[in-house]
Structures are given as C-alpha cells and as structure tokens.
Amino acid sequence: MKQKIGVYICQCGSNISDYVNVEEVAAQAEKIEGVALAKTTMFACADSTQKEIEEDIKSRQLDAIVVASCSPKLHLFTFRNVAIRAGLNPFNYVQVNVREQCSWAHSNNPKQATEKAIHLVIAGIERVKHSKALPAIKISADNAVLVVGAGVSGMRAAIELAKMGTEVVLIEKNHFVGGRVSQWNKLFITDETGQEVVARLYQEVKNHNKIKLFTGTELISKSGGVGNFDIQIQFTPRYVLTTCKPDWEKIQKAISLCPIEVDDDFNFGLTKRKAIYKNFPSELPHIPAIDIVNCNKCGECVKVCEEVDLEQQVEKLNFRVGAILLTTGADSYEPKKGEFAYQEIDNVITLQQFKRLIEISGKELLYHGKKIRNIAFIYCVGSRQQDGENKYCSRYCCTSVIHSAILVKEKYEGIFNFHFTRGVRTYGKQEILYNKAAKQGDIFLQSFEDSPTEVTSENGKTIVKINDILTANMEIEVEADLVVLVTGMVPRENTAISSLLKIPIGRDKFYNEVHPKLRPVETVIDGILIAGTCQSPKTIMESVNSALSAAAKANSLLRTGEIELEPTLAVIDKETCDWCDACAAVCPYDAIEKSEVNGKFVAQIAKANCKGCGMCLPVCPVNAIQLDGYTDVEMEGMISALVS
C-alpha cells in the first residue's frame, strides 16, 4: 500500500475554483492516511506545474500521485509522462475528474460541488493507495501494413505509407483496382472522371517499390497481434498470363467468341458480360480476367489469345505485418421489390444504374428502347429511414444526383429533371452544384418523411406524386419516363474478413471507430485501423482524408520498430480458479486459454490478445479474475470513500 501520496488539485484558471473550494478539498485530502502533501495549483497541466510535480516526486520520494483536474480523456497521458520523467511508474498515478463531472456539472451549487469534489479526491487516493506498478509491455513491431481493398482509400493510404517508409501489402478482392470510383465517369465536384483518378493512383502504386499489390486476393488467416500479425493471403488466378502485353483488339475478339453471358455487376445488371472480361478498355491492371465460376472452359478464347491459361492454380502467400488497415468500402442500397415501385414498374431504376446508363448510352438517352425526357429523382431511398434500419444520411447522394442531373442535361437535349427531395443536403462547396441545377431549370419539390412520394402506374404511364411542402402541401404529379431512386450506401457484405479480424460493428452496421472525433480511424483492436466508406458513407474527399489519417496513424505506431501496449490485463488467481470455461466463452478476443498447473486445469490469459475489457470478471463463479487497475480492493476502496 502506498504511504507517500502527492495530491494536486487544479483550479483550471477558474473553471474549477469558481465552483469548488479547492483549498478545502486540499485540506481534506491532506488528512487522509498516506497523503504526504496536498496542493492546489492554477493549471496542473502547465509546464511549470509539471516540473513542480516531478520535483516533489523526487525530493519527497512520493510513491504515488493523484491529480484532480479535468477529464482523464484530456490529460491522462500528460501526467503519466510526468510520473515517468520523475522515475515513478505511470500506473501509480490516478486522475480525478473534478471539472466536467463536478465543477461544471454542479456549477449551480458550489457547496455541493465542493462536497462532491472532496469525495471524488478521497476515492482517487484510495484507488492509488492500492495501485500496482505495472510493467510497460513493449514488443518489437514490423514496419509493414496490410491494406485490404484497393479502392481510392486503400490506394491513397498505401502510397502515403510507402512514402513514409512503411512496407505495404495491398490486396484487392476483384481482379481490377479502383473500387466504386472506377464505375463513375465524371465526378462531383471537379468533373474529373473516376477512371482518371484511379489510373493516377494505380501508376503511383505500381511505381513504388515498397508496395506489393495483389489483385483477386483475399485475407484468409491471421494470427498474432499488433506489431506482429502473421497473415496469409490467397489469390484466385486471372487465368490470363500477367506477362501478356494487352492487345485490346485481341482481347475484344476473345470476348466476342466467349459463349457465356452473365449479368454485368459493373453496370448493375443493365447489360450482360462474358466470362472473359474487362469492364472498360483502360481498366487496371490492363490484362483481362476470366470469371472462372461462370466459365465453361470451352477454349474459344484460347484460340485467339494464347495468353489464356485455364490451368492456373489458387496460390497462397504469408506475410508478417505490424498493422492492418481496412478500406473495404461500401455497397449501394438495393431497394426492396415494390419500394417506390422498384421491380414492379419497368422504368424505375437506381442512381448507380442511372450513372452507368448515362455513361453507356449513345446519341440518345433510351431506357428499354424508350426515349427519356422527364426524369423523376426520388431522394433518400435507403437512407434516413423512418421505419427501416438505415437511420443515417448517406452524405454523397444529394450531390451525386444533382451532379448527374446536370450531366444528363448537358449530354442530351430536351431533358426535364424533377427532384422529389426530403430536403437537399449539398453541404460545403457542393452547394454550387445545387445552384447550377436550379438555374438550369430543374424543379425541386419536397415532402416530409411521414408523407412519402408515391410512384404508380396509370394507363401505362408512370406517375410520381408528392404533397409538396414548398407550395403549401399542394399535390403535384409528374409523368415520368424514368424514375431514379437516389439510393444511399450500406455496409458491404464482408462476413469472412469481419469475423476473421473481429472488427467491431456500429449501430449503423458499418465498422466502428474508437471515438468518432478523438480517435476516428482506430478500432478498439490494437493495430487494426479503418478508413473510407467501410466506416461510414463518405465522398471521395472524405474517404481520402480518413485514409491519410489512418496511414499517418499506422506509420507513427510502427516506425520505431517497437510498440508499447496498455498493460491493463486480466489476471487469474490460479489457486481459486477451477476451469469452468465461463470466462473463455465470454471473451471476444480468444484471450483466455485452458492450461494445466500443478495437476489441475485453470484459465490462462494470452497477454497479446487481452484487451483489458473486463468482460470475464463478472462471469467467474469463484471471483478468480482481477483486472489490473480495477481490482476489487481498488474498486471497493473507491466506492467506500465516495459514501464515507
């Protein structure tokens, strides 16, 4: 038990001392057994105070410190470092929150705020009395990162990591890189094409000797933890020699000879494609691929393209990396049958289909042979759902649809655009496009969510109806040649990798970060980071921002070749434990193993896997598990002090 505790009560300028009598708190703290000194200070985090605390620790030989100031979320590491600099173990320091949870929360009652602060500080003293010096857990780390998914986020992160000196293994499930962006022609807000953006990134990826890119590849196993993940990747062959010099004419011949036709995912089912395919001529890598699931191996393509090799085998490779960055992207929402007459009325399509339709259409905009003039865009389909699961806004769609409405009008004459909105969210610079669409004569209508737009078929005509709140709830009808459902983003079906890496999933079913503002690209699993639209709906700019942030985070974690882990681990009392499996069953990280000690089976903590969540504590029927920093003596000591 600690005998020489130093207690520091911060005034935080006057943020604390305006409502809490800090002198009284210090006076009460000083009375507690084991407290060697109790001081108030203007700003505990100021350099001068940090130095003073260091001096006190050394000159008074303090064996523990308590700092009562702001939330530990702000300065926990500041004072841990003070302790380290003074030669004290950082876990013999406790921070007590007397600002956010005391002076500010009870600024309406200074007397009670002071009483509460006294109790909180005494509880902190009780906790630190029983604190253990925890040894720093340092492990060596490989300065290498596995990036999963070669869309814009993955490629941009890979380039930045490589520039900073980190080795990168970049894997892409598809045979071609670029993700969703390669499906969009002109992009908001710069009007560059998706293909151009992807090509630029691909060239940089290929030019960097620190990046190994594997297409047609997935992660199939992972062991180890942060700093040292041992991973195995598996690639499905393209069945076309990668040494082949792409000759587009020859490829086109092979494609035309292929007898197989399947729905073309790239064009969202608007067209068919062959088993040997390339989605567009400049797609990267340049070599075509064979969809072996649908190929009947008739050999027609081999006749004109000797580089086709149907004997290629699935291969596996092993790597060791220090961190894993997931940039696996998102899917577009697929409306349910009957949702705004989708799949019931022929001319109802989705935004992603519409974007491809503009791209693949020739001189006239036709759908199922019919010329399109009136287009009705129905907003927020699969986003901001009242009753459905997707409560969130998908961010990209208002701008994307308005941008597409501008493009379609630029490309084809005689188009009339009608926007059936639930309020337009073209935030930031994207507002310029909204103004442009309005100026070009697009009609914007709006309804509330409880009175949705209706799509019906009357005498072979498709009618879209709204109670428009912008014209005092007037019922407005449009006869539409094409109805475009402005679909949002949904998490990509990726169960294999999600369960392999045990990635936390949020309320919206996208991958979940530790904290949306303070730690936006880290997951709770050390060394596993997320960026781009696998985390939440984002535009390209937002995706790339998060990718760069994740790259910087991963590099700063690994660059020294050594990582320090939080040493808060579960500890098993082997005397009391009588292996029953309850703790292992509840542990989400496989951190509890069965082991034999002196002839009996007991639980054992796999330190590299334990995240210190404490889920195993309450399920133990014999109370044989303690969590460092949250032991029974510490917790019960604090509880008693709070009501003393």
Add this chain to the structure above:
Amino acid sequence: MENNKTAPKILVFSTEKISDPAIDLAGLLKKHYPATVYSIIVPCSSAVKPKWILHAFEQGFDGVFIAADGSDCPYSETCTENTGKIVTKTHEIMKQKGIEPSKLKMAAICSVCTDPFVKHMKTFAEALSA
C-alpha cells in the same frame, strides 16, 4: 432537488469510451444533475462485478446505475446482453438480501447521450427519494 442535503446517493458505473464521454459532455454543457451522483469508470459495462454493486449498497449508496455501452460497445456486439445478465443476476441477490431491485438500474448511454443521462439521473433520484 439540488439543494436537498439528503438527496439519494447514486453510484454510476460509466464506460471509458462510450458513456463517460457523455457524462463529461453533460458537464461541459452545464446540464445539471444531482451532485450526489458519483461515477466510476470501467472499461466496459459488461465488466461490472455484482460484488461491487452489493458493496455499494452495503456502504450506503441508495441507487446504482450502469451507464451501459449498448450497441456502441467497442469490444463486443453482445455487450448489452452481457450487462443485462449481470443486472439480472444482481437483482436476484438483492432480492435475497432484502434490497429493493429497483435500486439497480441499467440503460444504454451513447457517447453523446447527455440529455438521456441527465434525465435518467433526475428521475432515478426522484424515484429513490419517493
């Protein structure tokens, strides 16, 4: 309520990454709740031992509130279920010990759920002093 000296003492188990930030935010926004509410941080709401809850009642707390991670838990999707089991188990023991089970409450408090937190604290304090 705030000026009532005999206001019930409530112990809150808050979680480091989810519910404690909401309680911090309540303070930042100066949203007041009874000063007899004390929080202790745990990594995850599924880590609270029934033993600690019972200790709180023995020592004189009038109510215990678990500010659970709910579906936002960064550790496990089954957190709500796990925390629920702890509450059920503790309720059983409380009944055996003659402690009114309604003195232990649990609710999911997300990292920005300041208003729900403040409301829970006010209504819980009122219920306990009734």
